Amino acid sequence: MCGIVGILGGHEVAPILVEALKRLEYRGYDSAGIATVHDGVLERRRAVGKLVNLSDLLVHDPLQGKSGIGHTRWATHGAPSIDNAHPHRAGPVSVVHNGIIENFRELREELAAAGIQFVTETDTETVALLTQLYIEKGAQPVEAARKTLSRLDGAFALAFLFEGEEDLIVAARKGSPLAIGHGDGEMFVGSDAIALGPLTDRITYLEEGDSAVLTRTSLEIRNEAGEIANREMQTIRLDQTRVDKGGHKHFMAKEIAEQPTVIGEAIRHYLDNTGASVVLPDPGLDFTQIDRLTMVACGTAYYACFTAKYWFEQLAGIPVEVDVASEFRYREPPISKGTVALFVSQSGETADTLAALRYCEGKADKIVSVVNVPESSIARESDLVLPILAGTEIGVASTKAFTCQLTVLLMIALKAAAERGTMTAQEVADKLSALRMLPGVMNAALERESTLQAVSHNLSEARDILFLGRGVMYPLALEGALKLKEISYIHAEAYASGELKHGPIALVDEHVPVVVLAPRDSLFDKTISNMQEVMARNGKVLLITDAEGASQGGDGVWDTVVMPVVDPVLSPILYSIPAQLLAYHTAVAKGTDVDQPRNLAKSVTVE
Ligand code: F6R
Numbered sequence: 001m002c003g004i005v006g007i008l009g010g011h012e013v014a015p016i017l018v019e020a021l022k023r024l025e026y027r028g029y030d031s032a033g034i035a036t037v038h039d040g041v042l043e044r045r046r047a048v049g050k051l052v053n054l055s056d057l058l059v060h061d062p063l064q065g066k067s068g069i070g071h072t073r074w075a076t077h078g079a080p081s082i083d084n085a086h087p088h089r090a091g092p093v094s095v096v097h098n099g100i101i102e103n104f105r106e107l108r109e110e111l112a113a114a115g116i117q118f119v120t121e122t123d124t125e126t127v128a129l130l131t132q133l134y135i136e137k138g139a140q141p142v143e144a145a146r147k148t149l150s151r152l153d154g155a156f157a158l159a160f161l162f163e164g165e166e167d168l169i170v171a172a173r174k175g176s177p178l179a180i181g182h183g184d185g186e187m188f189v190g191s192d193a194i195a196l197g198p199l200t201d202r203i204t205y206l207e208e209g210d211s212a213v214l215t216r217t218s219l220e221i222r223n224e225a226g227e228i229a230n231r232e233m234q235t236i237r238l239d240q241t242r243v244d245k246g247g248h249k250h251f252m253a254k255e256i257a258e259q260p261t262v263i264g265e266a267i268r269h270y271l272d273n274t275g276a277s278v279v280l281p282d283p284g285l286d287f288t289q290i291d292r293l294t295m296v297a298c299g300t301a302y303y304a305c306f307t308a309k310y311w312f313e314q315l316a317g318i319p320v321e322v323d324v325a326s327e328f329r330y331r332e333p334p335i336s337k338g339t340v341a342l343f344v345s346q347s348g349e350t351a352d353t354l355a356a357l358r359y360c361e362g363k364a365d366k367i368v369s370v371v372n373v374p375e376s377s378i379a380r381e382s383d384l385v386l387p388i389l390a391g392t393e394i395g396v397a398s399t400k401a402f403t404c405q406l407t408v409l410l411m412i413a414l415k416a417a418a419e420r421g422t423m424t425a426q427e428v429a430d431k432l433s434a435l436r437m438l439p440g441v442m443n444a445a446l447e448r449e450s451t452l453q454a455v456s457h458n459l460s461e462a463r464d465i466l467f468l469g470r471g472v473m474y475p476l477a478l479e480g481a482l483k484l485k486e487i488s489y490i491h492a493e494a495y496a497s498g499e500l501k502h503g504p505i506a507l508v509d510e511h512v513p514v515v516v517l518a519p520r521d522s523l524f525d526k527t528i529s530n531m532q533e534v535m536a537r538n539g540k541v542l543l544i545t546d547a548e549g550a551s552q553g554g555d556g557v558w559d560t561v562v563m564p565v566v567d568p569v570l571s572p573i574l575y576s577i578p579a580q581l582l583a584y585h586t587a588v589a590k591g592t593d594v595d596q597p598r599n600l601a602k603s604v605t606v607e
Pocket of ligand 1: 300349350396397398399604
């Protein structure tokens with residue numbers, strides 16, 4: 001959701017800014033731009049569309065200078081256009097911004113009343129104009145930026161660059177993450193540590209409300225109250241900031257293929273030495289004291305929560321409420337004593353999820369987060385952080401983070417079941433033993449790729465596709481439909497199999513493929529009956545099941561994908577692989593931009 005970078009360097013900065021933006025492009029790719037100061041003169045270049053357009057522009061119209069800021073945009077206010085592209089400039093000030101300035105209308109009115117003209121439709125332009133105004137009234141750049149910051153409401157990460165100032169960047173964070181990188185005689189700022197990976201492994205994360213004044217040799221951080229704040233410098237493992245496709249055509253393909261490995265790591269992380277029980281990091285959770293679990297997330301992470309609802313309820317007997325964060329937070333649900341609030345987020349920065357977490361602060365007994373980025377805002381504001389250890393996920397469509405979220409949530413549910421006595425120690429040990437085998441089974445599932453690729457070729461011709469699942473496979477049907485629509489742009493819907501006849505079956509005809517996710521489990525016969533109802537109306541069924549399921553339910557279907565056999569509790573994790581590969585190969589067959597689908601961005605830091 002917009003990436004920002006700033007560099008006070010020792011070399012020509014334009015190519016380094018572009019390189020850093022490339023690593024942030026997963027956050028948005030509607031337009032990109034950079035600004036530098038050279039011989040005191042502030043200049044910028046901006047281009048609509050992907051970063052490659054900016055790189056091309058810089059070949060013909062280069063920018064010199066060793067100090068600069070850059071931006072890659074996911075449009076919020078104003079269409080993707082050159083005028084609306086960052087950096088925004090007003091006289092001696094240039095600004096890059098990630099987030100939303102919520103009071104920009106009032107600020108615009110105030111500036112308009114002072115006779116100031118606007119050239120963009122963005123909220124960010126008000127930041128540049130306000131800073132310029134303070135400078136014109138006599139403030140020095142740092143003071144002008146601080147005065148401006150004190151006027152802003154909303155969520156933002158900002159970096160300011162000033163004409164005539166080749167050794168100064170002012171940066172600030174409120175709601176959107178910002179990392180400061182320490183070099184040798186150089187200083188950097190970026191939306192995340194990944195952006196700064198090739199430049200430095202020494203990172204200081206700004207805290208909520210912090211502002212920072214950077215020179216090449218100094219960093220001064222102040223908290224929201226304006227007091228000097230000491231923020232710890234961390235050394236980041238370089239492998240955590242590596243960004244490459246590892247020989248795959250797309251990041252998404254690499255991340256799908258990585259799943260057996262990362263899931264294996266997540267399993268090992270939460271297993272005790274005996275492999276027969278689950279250990280949670282401090283301060284842990286006392287599941288015997290929990291009356292209710294409230295799980296909140298967005299998108300794919302929400303479907304992970306929805307899946308886990310089945311596990312917590314069935315295995316551990318804990319009543320679970322799941323909700324999408326954007327609804328939860330404004331519904332103002334009562335949170336009774338004995339409730340643990342659990343938030344799931346790959347990025348740990350999703351604005352709605354973070355706001356939902358803050359709503360639960362002081363109301364829930366404990367705030368728990370299941371995140372991929374342990375330094376994220378959601379992690380930092382939680383009482384207990386459970387990392388999913390998926391490694392950096394770059395593809396905009398979440399894959400390995402989803403299956404790692406499921407794995408960790410299942411392990412927590414098993415721990416809860418053991419503590420609450422709803423499963424015996426032996427039953428839990430058996431499930432964990434099956435879980436330890438899962439990476440191997442997932443490798444076998446990945447071997448179905450060529451079959452799934454062939455099926456996807458046919459799917460790519462469809463205008464609408466339905467997904468069906470029952471029980472714990474219903475949330476996966478929802479996730480399969482989401483994955484397909486977001487990268488192939490084919491309209492896809494998912495239904496609980498039993499719900500189809502209550503309306504959606506009207507959509508079925510010979511042109512609508514219906515993907516049925518049905519391992520041979522206790523609900524199989526019921527799902528197959530629903531599938532027959534579809535076939536009786538000429539629906540083209542793609543049945544994804546195991547060998548027994550294929551022999552019992554495969555007659556008359558359009559196509560079948562036969563999966564390895566797995567303990568039914570693990571089916572949603574295993575069957576994620578065909579759901580992801582169908583989406584991936586359908587998108588590839590359609591020629592869409594798999595890693596950077598239109599209109600989307602990876603980390604949604606605005607409401
Ligand atoms: C879909 C996808 C999104 C995210 C959602 C939440 O493939 O990736 O639906 O799951 O935006 O993001 P996080 O998990 O970062 O909170």
